[in-house]
Amino acid sequence: MSLLVVGTVAFDALETPFGKTDKIVGGSATFISYAAAYFGIETRLVAVIGDDFYMDTIEDLQNRNVKTEGLQIKAGEKSFFWKGRYHDNMNQRDTLITDLNVLADFDPIIPDSYQGAQYAMLGNLTPTVQQQVLERLQERPKLVAMDTMNFWMEHTPNELNDVLKLVDMLIINDEEARQLSEEYSLVKAAKKIQGMGPKYLIIKKGEHGALLFHGDHVFFAPALPLEEVFDPTGAGDTFAGGFMGYLAKTDDLSFDNMKRAIIYGSALASFCVEKFGTERLSELNETIIQERVQQFVDLVRFDVEITV
Amino acid sequence: MSLLVVGTVAFDALETPFGKTDKIVGGSATFISYAAAYFGIETRLVAVIGDDFYMDTIEDLQNRNVKTEGLQIKAGEKSFFWKGRYHDNMNQRDTLITDLNVLADFDPIIPDSYQGAQYAMLGNLTPTVQQQVLERLQERPKLVAMDTMNFWMEHTPNELNDVLKLVDMLIINDEEARQLSEEYSLVKAAKKIQGMGPKYLIIKKGEHGALLFHGDHVFFAPALPLEEVFDPTGAGDTFAGGFMGYLAKTDDLSFDNMKRAIIYGSALASFCVEKFGTERLSELNETIIQERVQQFVDLVRFDVEITV
Numbered sequence: 300m301s302l303l304v305v306g307t308v309a310f311d312a313l314e315t316p317f318g319k320t321d322k323i324v325g326g327s328a329t330f331i332s333y334a335a336a337y338f339g340i341e342t343r344l345v346a347v348i349g350d351d352f353y354m355d356t357i358e359d360l361q362n363r364n365v366k367t368e369g370l371q372i373k374a375g376e377k378s379f380f381w382k383g384r385y386h387d388n389m390n391q392r393d394t395l396i397t398d399l400n401v402l403a404d405f406d407p408i409i410p411d412s413y414q415g416a417q418y419a420m421l422g423n424l425t426p427t428v429q430q431q432v433l434e435r436l437q438e439r440p441k442l443v444a445m446d447t448m449n450f451w452m453e454h455t456p457n458e459l460n461d462v463l464k465l466v467d468m469l470i471i472n473d474e475e476a477r478q479l480s481e482e483y484s485l486v487k488a489a490k491k492i493q494g495m496g497p498k499y500l501i502i503k504k505g506e507h508g509a510l511l512f513h514g515d516h517v518f519f520a521p522a523l524p525l526e527e528v529f530d531p532t533g534a535g536d537t538f539a540g541g542f543m544g545y546l547a548k549t550d551d552l553s554f555d556n557m558k559r560a561i562i563y564g565s566a567l568a569s570f571c572v573e574k575f576g577t578e579r580l581s582e583l584n585e586t587i588i589q590e591r592v593q594q595f596v597d598l599v600r601f602d603v604e605i606t607v
Numbered sequence: 608m609s610l611l612v613v614g615t616v617a618f619d620a621l622e623t624p625f626g627k628t629d630k631i632v633g634g635s636a637t638f639i640s641y642a643a644a645y646f647g648i649e650t651r652l653v654a655v656i657g658d659d660f661y662m663d664t665i666e667d668l669q670n671r672n673v674k675t676e677g678l679q680i681k682a683g684e685k686s687f688f689w690k691g692r693y694h695d696n697m698n699q700r701d702t703l704i705t706d707l708n709v710l711a712d713f714d715p716i717i718p719d720s721y722q723g724a725q726y727a728m729l730g731n732l733t734p735t736v737q738q739q740v741l742e743r744l745q746e747r748p749k750l751v752a753m754d755t756m757n758f759w760m761e762h763t764p765n766e767l768n769d770v771l772k773l774v775d776m777l778i779i780n781d782e783e784a785r786q787l788s789e790e791y792s793l794v795k796a797a798k799k800i801q802g803m804g805p806k807y808l809i810i811k812k813g814e815h816g817a818l819l820f821h822g823d824h825v826f827f828a829p830a831l832p833l834e835e836v837f838d839p840t841g842a843g844d845t846f847a848g849g850f851m852g853y854l855a856k857t858d859d860l861s862f863d864n865m866k867r868a869i870i871y872g873s874a875l876a877s878f879c880v881e882k883f884g885t886e887r888l889s890e891l892n893e894t895i896i897q898e899r900v901q902q903f904v905d906l907v908r909f910d911v912e913i914t915v
Contacts, residue, residue: 484835521827525792589913
């Protein structure tokens with residue numbers, strides 16, 4: 300199976316209570332691709348970078364069966380750059396710098412070799428770019444999931460509403476779900492958002508886990524309680540990448556299989572936060588991932604006899 | 608089996624986005640007793656009220672096998688009264704009035720008929736009162752759990768530390784765990800708090816569920832995603848009452864059984880918030896509770912094959 304991934308491939312500079320970084324590799328599509336690649340699928344990357352980007356990262360992704368024909372490299376231009384500072388509790392952050400650079404006029408080109416992808420993950424981008432991607436696919440994937448953020452809800456609500464009608468699944472955090480639905484209760488928010496288009500909704504709650512909604516079905520996956528969150532950047536994208544990678548590998552869209560996919564996504568996200576950027580994510584293997592999944596099983600499994 | 612319950616039996620007046628109440632029945636020991644009583648155990652209540660308290664509530668508790676020989680009624684005095692206002696998100700509240708009344712000089716008397724209780728739950732009270740109760744028990748219960756709050760951490764830290772050394776389990780919320788341990792990470796907080804005395808620690812995270820820590824074991828129980836939280840008052844005490852009631856009924860202190868107890872405590876707490884005060888809690892039955900427990904099973908159960 301193959302997974303089309305659209306998003307940013309970019310530089311981040313981070314300040315956390317544990318230290319600072321200069322420009323390191325970041326971007327939604329980068330995290331999604333690293334996570335998805337562990338599932339032995341073909342990942343088809345659509346993104347744009349400047350010629351300042353690190354070629355060894357691109358090669359590393361290629362070695363993980365991430366196709367890069369759809370990765371545009373703009374000569375003489377700079378890659379998207381984000382600089383942020385995390386608060387002591389790591390749950391809040393301030394944006395210090397956002398340089399759109401090549402992202403300012405991103406025209407997502409879908410190479411012929413990418414057509415026919417069975418799964419698609421649209422990382423957080425302008426809704427119009429997300430919609431362009433879908434319009435340029437000759438065959439509709441079995442499942443299209445997308446991410447978005449508060450900025451698009453405030454600045455391009457009509458465009459966002461349009462693309463929401465075209466996707467199967469929305470993956471956003473609790474704050475975004477509340478803003479999009481104008482409901483505080485996540486149960487009410489989920490109903491409203493499902494009425495806006497996506498049949499499936501995942502609400503990520505950071506250290507509090509994630510909820511999957513589909514019709515009247517709800518599944519809750521915990522986050523692993525961690526001693527230390529070193530750098531939360533990219534955890535949400537890693538979650539989405541692990542989720543979609545597992546779905547693409549197993550090619551099973553049952554609710555039960557989506558539960559498993561969320562556990563794998565959560566497991567990968569729990570690694571992501573252990574080091575800066577993509578560092579920890581790039582050094583995993585199947586055994587390490589499976590052991591982490593077992594920790595999730597141990598964390599939530601209980602046996603109770605229901606007598607009614 | 609029998610459960611000794613010490614705490615407040617009191618009046619609350621509440622303002623929530625959904626409405627206001629005059630004086631209604633509240634108090635930690637009230638919620639704990641209502642929840643524990645569903646497990647068919649004998650509950651032995653130690654508390655103090657004024658002669659203004661509602662006698663039909665006391666009779667209702669007695670009909671649920673809650674013994675009240677240890678419930679002191681002070682003639683000519685008033686019951687403890689708390690008035691609070693919840694914010695729109697229901698996660699924060701302001702205290703408007705606290706009238707200690709009879710609670711100001713509470714001397715917890717343990718009747719002879721209460722001696723030999725196998726389980727004890729010390730609701731949130733002055734740590735010295737909690738310690739007095741333990742000193743007045745001729746036999747140590749199999750498991751002693753206690754609650755506390757920020758106020759005692761700030762005003763009577765030495766007394767709190769003393770009583771912490773005497774109990775088996777502490778049941779507090781995340782904010783309290785962070786304040787007590789001076790650690791933001793709940794995993795680190797749990798280690799520190801276990802070093803202060805309690806071998807078992809439950810950290811309640813409200814709508815985000817609860818964590819049980821014991822040595823290197825961790826269990827996470829979700830909260831049920833609810834359309835509406837009508838009144839969160841007493842939910843934490845109800846959780847503790849359901850937890851201790853289930854433990855006392857099953858008389859099994861294994862970690863696996865504590866997991867089940869947490870699910871039952873969470874189920875009862877999920878009812879508590881559906882109406883004001885103890886109203887919803889007083890009208891349940893075994894079938895309704897078991898159906899709710901089944902919802903928790905459905906919410907978190909997943910099957911995944913671990914291949915390593």
